[in-house]
Amino acid sequence: MRQDLDIGGILFSPFVAYAGAAFVIMVVLRxxxxxxxxxxxxxxxxxxxxxxxxxxxxxxxALF
Structure with a gap:
């Protein structure tokens, strides 16, 4: 997932998606x-x- 995310005409860095996915993983780990x-x-x-x-x-x- 190295492409920018287009949500409602606003471009987001792929890092935002990685940070969100990591947050979900941390909620489960917590x-x-x-x-x-x-x-x-x-x-x-x-x-x-x-x-x-x-x-x-x-x-x-690193993996995605």
Whole structure:
């Protein structure tokens, strides 16, 4: 997906789609993390989640 997205005549960068897809993936992961109480295993859960989000965006950009 290296083409610009045309939504209502407005062109969006493909990065916007990657960031949105990563957000959806993080919502699913966050539910899983809550289920296993992930916050008990890390010192700063928001920092870990932000790092995972960046890694997911990077993987999406690299793979697609």
């Amino acid at each position: 539910a899983g993390f809550a289920r296993i109480r992930f916050s008990r295993y890390v010192a700063n859960p928001p920092l870990v989640e932000a790092g995972l989000y960046i890694c997911i965006v990077a993987l999406l950009v």
